[in-house]
Amino acid sequence: MAVTIYDIADEAHVSIATVSRVFNEHPRVSEDTRRRVFRVAERMGYEPHTGAQSLARKGTNLVSAVVPVMTSFFFMEVLRGAQGGLDGSPYDLLVYPSRTFSGVDAQLGRALQRGRSDGLLLVSVRPTPDRVRRLQATSQAVVLVDDAHEAFDSITVDSRWGGRVAVEHLIERGHERVGLLLPVPGTTPGDERLAGYHDALAAAGREPDPDLVVSADWHHDLQGFTRFAGYRAMQVLLDRFADRPAQRPTAVFVAADIMAFGALRAAHEAGLRVPGDLDVVGFDDVDASAYLGLTTLHQPMVEMGQLATEKLRRRLDDPGAPPSHTVFAPRLVVRETTGGAATAPSA
Amino acid sequence: MAVTIYDIADEAHVSIATVSRVFNEHPRVSEDTRRRVFRVAERMGYEPHTGAQSLARKGTNLVSAVVPVMTSFFFMEVLRGAQGGLDGSPYDLLVYPSRTFSGVDAQLGRALQRGRSDGLLLVSVRPTPDRVRRLQATSQAVVLVDDAHEAFDSITVDSRWGGRVAVEHLIERGHERVGLLLPVPGTTPGDERLAGYHDALAAAGREPDPDLVVSADWHHDLQGFTRFAGYRAMQVLLDRFADRPAQRPTAVFVAADIMAFGALRAAHEAGLRVPGDLDVVGFDDVDASAYLGLTTLHQPMVEMGQLATEKLRRRLDDPGAPPSHTVFAPRLVVRETTGGAATAPSA
DNA sequence: CTGCTCGTTGAAAGCGCTTTCGCTCACCGC
DNA sequence: GCGGTGAGCGAAAGCGCTTTCAACGAGCAG
Numbered sequence: 001m002a003v004t005i006y007d008i009a010d011e012a013h014v015s016i017a018t019v020s021r022v023f024n025e026h027p028r029v030s031e032d033t034r035r036r037v038f039r040v041a042e043r044m045g046y047e048p049h050t051g052a053q054s055l056a057r058k059g060t061n062l063v064s065a066v067v068p069v070m071t072s073f074f075f076m077e078v079l080r081g082a083q084g085g086l087d088g089s090p091y092d093l094l095v096y097p098s099r100t101f102s103g104v105d106a107q108l109g110r111a112l113q114r115g116r117s118d119g120l121l122l123v124s125v126r127p128t129p130d131r132v133r134r135l136q137a138t139s140q141a142v143v144l145v146d147d148a149h150e151a152f153d154s155i156t157v158d159s160r161w162g163g164r165v166a167v168e169h170l171i172e173r174g175h176e177r178v179g180l181l182l183p184v185p186g187t188t189p190g191d192e193r194l195a196g197y198h199d200a201l202a203a204a205g206r207e208p209d210p211d212l213v214v215s216a217d218w219h220h221d222l223q224g225f226t227r228f229a230g231y232r233a234m235q236v237l238l239d240r241f242a243d244r245p246a247q248r249p250t251a252v253f254v255a256a257d258i259m260a261f262g263a264l265r266a267a268h269e270a271g272l273r274v275p276g277d278l279d280v281v282g283f284d285d286v287d288a289s290a291y292l293g294l295t296t297l298h299q300p301m302v303e304m305g306q307l308a309t310e311k312l313r314r315r316l317d318d319p320g321a322p323p324s325h326t327v328f329a330p331r332l333v334v335r336e337t338t339g340g341a342a343t344a345p346s347a
Numbered sequence: 348m349a350v351t352i353y354d355i356a357d358e359a360h361v362s363i364a365t366v367s368r369v370f371n372e373h374p375r376v377s378e379d380t381r382r383r384v385f386r387v388a389e390r391m392g393y394e395p396h397t398g399a400q401s402l403a404r405k406g407t408n409l410v411s412a413v414v415p416v417m418t419s420f421f422f423m424e425v426l427r428g429a430q431g432g433l434d435g436s437p438y439d440l441l442v443y444p445s446r447t448f449s450g451v452d453a454q455l456g457r458a459l460q461r462g463r464s465d466g467l468l469l470v471s472v473r474p475t476p477d478r479v480r481r482l483q484a485t486s487q488a489v490v491l492v493d494d495a496h497e498a499f500d501s502i503t504v505d506s507r508w509g510g511r512v513a514v515e516h517l518i519e520r521g522h523e524r525v526g527l528l529l530p531v532p533g534t535t536p537g538d539e540r541l542a543g544y545h546d547a548l549a550a551a552g553r554e555p556d557p558d559l560v561v562s563a564d565w566h567h568d569l570q571g572f573t574r575f576a577g578y579r580a581m582q583v584l585l586d587r588f589a590d591r592p593a594q595r596p597t598a599v600f601v602a603a604d605i606m607a608f609g610a611l612r613a614a615h616e617a618g619l620r621v622p623g624d625l626d627v628v629g630f631d632d633v634d635a636s637a638y639l640g641l642t643t644l645h646q647p648m649v650e651m652g653q654l655a656t657e658k659l660r661r662r663l664d665d666p667g668a669p670p671s672h673t674v675f676a677p678r679l680v681v682r683e684t685t686g687g688a689a690t691a692p693s694a
Numbered sequence: 695c696t697g698c699t700c701g702t703t704g705a706a707a708g709c710g711c712t713t714t715c716g717c718t719c720a721c722c723g724c
Numbered sequence: 725g726c727g728g729t730g731a732g733c734g735a736a737a738g739c740g741c742t743t744t745c746a747a748c749g750a751g752c753a754g
Contacts, residue, residue: 002461002486004739004740004741005740005741006740014703014704015703015704015705016704016740016741016742017703017704017705017706017742017743018702018703018704019741020740020741020742020743021703021742021743023741024742028700028701028702028703029702029703030701030702030703033702033703045484047459047460047461048460048461048740048741049402049461049462049739049740049741050398050460050461050462050463051397051398051399051400051401051402051407051462051739051740051741052398052402052462052709052739052740052741052742053398053462053740053741053742054398054709054741055396055398055399055402055708055709055710055711055739055740055741055742056708056709056740056741056742056743057709057741057742057743058709060398069423076444076446079444079446080446083446092457094441094442094443095441095442095443095444096441096442097423097426097442099423099426099427099430110439112394113394113395113397114349114394114395114396114397114710115396115397115398115399115400115710116397137392139349227634227635227638261635261638262638265638287574288574288608288635291574291608291609291612351709351710351711352710352711353710361733361734362733362734362735363710363711363712363734364712364713364733364734364735364736365732365733365734366711367710367711367712367713368712368713368732368733370711371712375730375731375732375733376732376733377731377732377733380732380733395710395711396709396710396711398709398710398711399709399710399711399712399739400710400711400712401711401739402709402710402711402712402738402739402740402741403710403711403712403713403738403739404711404712404713404739405739461740462740
């Protein structure tokens, strides 16, 4: 049997109330008994039972993060920021990872169980009506990261604006025909980046050409956010212009770095030099992007994670406050794939 | 106030004992009341309080996984296997990620708290004397993955043998001088792979040359398992032979794929063609390896995760059983960096 | 010396659940 | 008609902790 508060109360000749006070840093305990209790507790290897604690207090001091982990880098960075934001607070972070987007609901269910945690961080989890219903029924504080809903605090990156910046960068470099590779239809980032693409075209007074746009139809469980999907999408795009090379896009905006890696490979296999024959811009700035010299839009992942926990803590303090929405602007990072200078890898 | 078992007992005109029985699938409940209770519970949105449950039962039905550096594909795959191994069991997986190797102890402390979980999966966590002490003091079941200790169940890959296979592959390809790039000194995989390197040299009747071996001295918090560490290590290696090109190694075994990526970049920057001027073999077979055509040693990550949970469950059933140790043999995957055929990316 | 205050402690009432024990009430065979 | 059986259920005792309330005694002013 594990040692309980009673055992150490007996040994230290105090009541369990006092032991509890010692461990909760209650001010009204004499220095004497405090030390005695600590000594006994240490000797007996006491450790409070978290279940009993969360029952007696009405809180767990835990924050759950539900994350679909496909390209782990983005999530890890966000989680890193979240961990940091929790430092110095009484809260700990618990992670419910899901390998696929569809597995998210199961993990969400677990995280939502009463007594599991006080707050919920949803990263890249689209707030479907069903999920919104479940989230509203819970008493936990909820913060959305990388997606938004008016009912909850949220932190997002302005994907649309980023898409526009990406395409404008390509237009400025003189490209007449700019392709676009997207994940499977219906994702929030995908839709937004597509809109940004159109914005840039419109601002430049150009007509959109559907032939220049390819949506992924592979790896649906990962929403097409894969190297392979990017690889195939690029092949499809190039195939479309196999018989009319003059029309071929000379630049491509790929909606996610991970897809861009596959796209680059397909381009190389097709004998295209990047840059030169083809310029490529990605989105996300994952760790391998710097290494591969990919021009992309950088998302402030660590900052997003950190801010997320700050919002969470604020909401835990004041559940009634109106939801707040923060939108970060992504930053264009020019590297080799659009003629930038090569840099030594740092990671 | 959240709805408790009492509320639904009132509403359904039964005792709380019956409600509890319904939710625990106790056989001695009439079909009638079972349905009634379920209906009421659903209507009121009841959900058991996990803390109270774990207090009353003596178990949480949770398994904690403590993993350093989830940036790495390796951990994700292991976790995927672990999730799979838990499917159909009453256990859920909880993840305590740590960005650095040193952060592991803090996470371990949290996971070890009484009432957090029933079992512990330690992935790539070296069993230091201090950790062993803590792990032996806990009543949780413990399984080590990617490291071993005689006191606990463990699952490892034979790194030494893998290192030998890697180097023998290079020797067979006719290389006289084979370099070795290692993480920071003192890691279990690093030491083992170094031993395998020596094994292969000895078997071929060659003298080891310390000039051919470089240990990382960068990114200590990640034990040098980074692109950058590999990049710099390769530079150091090449620098050593800048004034005597004839002695330069024509092949390099890099102790981790992630380091190999950096090493490849350094090689390219030095104007070396791979393969041709330099052959490279990595270790791990992470997702980007196939994409970059890196010859490497594949570890059965998913299988390891799955087996880990199986051992965990077995141990939970029978805490007294003697520890069992499983060693997987890594499999050589020949790709472009040692002259293998190019393959289309699948991920 | 009396009456207070204040720092320190203990008793006890929960927190929400599981589970043992035992009761009640058919239903059975004899 | 009677004891025996077993299905279905409730009462109540925990599980290990927090927190309120009250008690106690020492120290202080009057």
